[in-house]
Amino acid sequence: MNEKVLIVEDQFIEANDLRLMLEKSGYKVCGIARSVPQAQELIRQDKPDLVLLDIFLKGRQTGIDLAHELREQHIAFIYLSANSSQDVLTAAKATQPYGFLVKPFRERDVLATLEIARFRHENSLESHLRRETALRKELAQLQAAGGTPEQRLLQAGIALQPYIPFEYLSVSFRKNGAVRHLRDYRRIGFNEYQELGREELSNITGMPADVVQQLQSAQPWETPAIFNGADFAREQKSVPLMHQLAKSFRLQSSFVYPFALPNGRTCILHFYSKLPDAFLPFHTGICQRQRDLLAELAEGSAGIAPERDGTPAAKKAPPAKVFDGIVGNSHLLLKVFDHLSQAAPIDTSILILGESGTGKERIADCIHQLSPRRGKPFVKVNCAALPATLIESELFGHEKGAFTGAADRRIGKFEQADGGTVFLDEIGEMPVELQAKLLRVLQEREIERLGSRAPIKINVRFIAATNRNLEKEVAEGRFRLDLYYRLNVFPLTLPSLRERAEDVPALVQHFIDLFNAKTGKRIQGTTDKVMAQLQQYHWPGNIRELEHLVERSMLLNRGPLIEEIILPGFRQPEHLPIHAPVDNRVKTIHENERDHILSVLKKCNGRVWGAGGAAELLQIPPTTLHSKMKKLGIRKEHIC
Structure with missing residues (x-):
């Protein structure tokens, strides 16, 4: 060594x-x-x-x-x-x-x-080399393809999406110090983008169109720059357009990449994200390595008129990948789609993490269907449902007479999946003594049936899923460290439903349509009051709980709209008594700030960090929120 x-x-x-x-x-x-x-x-x-x-x-x-x-x-x-x-x-x-x-x-x-x-x-x-090779090939094909330069530039942005995650892209050109803004694109779905013109940005931000144009012409960046969290908040003070976009679209970080074109102009790509820490220095490296192809694509776009008549339209990238049965367009779910589309074609182990009911099995189905193994067996194993005494026989198989009751040879799940994919659901429930044998399978790609000493080579891709915190399980000795890292080559973390509450209306309609087809009912939707309740609920059971709740409500409903829904533990705001005393005292700024932070923390179930946390909703860095909580005396017991 x-x-x-x-x-x-x-x-x-x-x-x-x-x-x-x-x-x-x-x-x-x-x-x-x-x-x-x-x-x-x-x-x-x-x-x-x-x-x-x-x-x-x-x-x-x-x-x-x-x-x-x-x-x-x-x-x-x-x-x-x-x-x-x-x-x-x-x-x-x-x-x-x-x-x-x-x-x-x-x-x-x-x-x-x-x-x-x-x-x-x-x-x-x-994996990195394969992905960058694929990106380069895709950009080269865009240059050779037909269509307008504008269309090719949009396609280039979409091609970069899996490598540079963004919810908003702004494109400008600069020559001799003068900046001409070209287009803005807002991501509204997987491979679907809405073009935002100056008039539409004026309506969204509340600024006059001429002011929008003036702000778009101010592009101070000469070199690549990354602004995450606190840096993004500071940069907004000197760049008003960034402030307006962040406020209007809940953006929390950005990455600017200016690069020179052969015609003497400079193209400025400005990527924005709703996550506070979306961009890292290696994103600059990705753009640098594709710079020549990006320059070829952008050079033809530099002559496009900056604005045109008509309402900006939503544009799709053909062909769109299909994630059958997965509903929603929240930025957290789209991030999962991006990662899934990267991981599926590459024959590597994937670990799907997330709370119970978030759709881990459905994601595993998509990975298999988007992989080169889609025509081969897809074998699912629920590690939590198999008795400890039978799980080894189920996975590895056994020979006749291997143990009492083994009357015939049995082909195990791993052998059944040869050439295809094995999905190990609830991998965190697997007994420690069996984890060592699974590790050997992952390393050697061979198994031994119980009662046999002859190893059998298998060609299997492994996908595992768990709702447990495996890092904690490792620390407490319930899960092997080496097995954890073998499975964790490409982790996919699914957001909980409360983190993507904007997807609740689409999910509710999906389940209504599904159960209408099953039961013959003709329910059209819910009342606004019911939908508001559904979006405010914290969903401990996630999508599975929502599905069962919609089904139960439809069975009890008689009209075309669901007018009432019973949520466990959900309490309607109580009306004050007629003669309740009214506090006319004017609260201080600090008291109002404390009340606002408390209300947001309660909405997020006390979560400060990460996607869907209070810091994201308040559009401030988590460290700043933590300091404010300490200063205002907000403790965990106040949030309950």
Whole structure:
């Protein structure tokens, strides 16, 4: 083993212990750095295969800052951390590390994590190269295809969507300091975009059209720039158009990519997202590597008139991929579609995470149908439903006489799926003793039937799903660390229904149409009052609960509209008594701010971070919200 490892750790004793441990196991330690600048210099001198990276280091820069550079250079890294705050862990996870090692280190955990990181990095690098090759091919085909330059430019933006996630795209051109705004595109569905003209933006933002035009002409960026969270909030102060777009479309981050065209102009692509941390430095690298093709596509578009008559229309990218039976257009669900379309064609393991009832099995169906294995068997195994005494026989099969009652040979689920896909639902429920055997299957791609000593080679793709927190299960010894990372090559996290409440009306109508066809009823929809109740409910059972509730309500309903619905634990606002005392005291600004934050936190069930959290709804960074809560004395017991 000649793999080079760089240790970035400012505590000498811990760094030296790691060095001795690694060298004893055959790794080559190419250096120990105590700060980010030292690490950067060592990387320039002798590029390592893998970096063990402490989060807190000497100097102003942290390991998280260095992690972004490592991703750009395709160097695998593992974080070394003691107990960190939720803020730090959230920022660290956003860099997509290949593993975490928690201090103090155990030798077996270090070596296992290194092996898993190597495996994941090899798969990730191969996947990355395949995807960028596919993107380049798609952009080249757009250049050769017919259609107007404007259409090709829109298609280029859509082609970039799986690689650079955005909900809003703005395109402008600059020459000799003068900026001419071309088009804005708002994402309204998978492969569906609405073109927004100046008049429509005027109506949405409430600004006169000439003011919109003036703001669109102010594009100060000369080089690529990324604005996430607090940086995005600060940049808005000097760029009024960003502020108006963020306010109107609930945008929380952006990525600007200006690039020169052969005709002397500069094309400015400005991507926006509703997520506060959507953009990373490697997105700049993706654009840089496709720059020549983007320039060819954009050069022909530079001559298009900036505005045209008529109402802007929604445009679709043909052909659209079909996600049969999955309903909704929220940005969180569209993000799942983007990831799904990337992962499905690549023959790698996928781990689907999400609460119970969010549609994990339906997502697994889509992955199989969009994969090259779609004509082959798709075998589903519910690990929670199989008795522990039978699960091994079910998965691996058995020979006649292998145990009492084995009267015939049985072909197991893995063997049945040869050439196709196995879906391991509720993988978190699998007994620990069986996890080791599953790990061997994933590594060797071979099985042994019970009662047989002859291994059988299988060609199977694995998709696993769970509603458990597997990181917590690993920490508490109920799930193997090595199996977790083998399955977690490409994780897909499904949002809960309360995080995408805007999809509730479409889901309700979908289930009404479904049950109308089944029962012969002719129910058209719900009243506004019922729909408001459905969108305010917190949905602990997610889509499955909504489906059952709609079905029950339809069976009890007599008219064309559902006028009443019974939600568990949902209380209507109580009317005040006629003679209730009225508080005429004027509240202070701080009291009003406290009340508003409390109401949003209750709506989000106390969730501050992440998609659908209070920080996203309030359009402020999570760290700012956390500080405000502390300042205003808001504690968890106030939210319940």
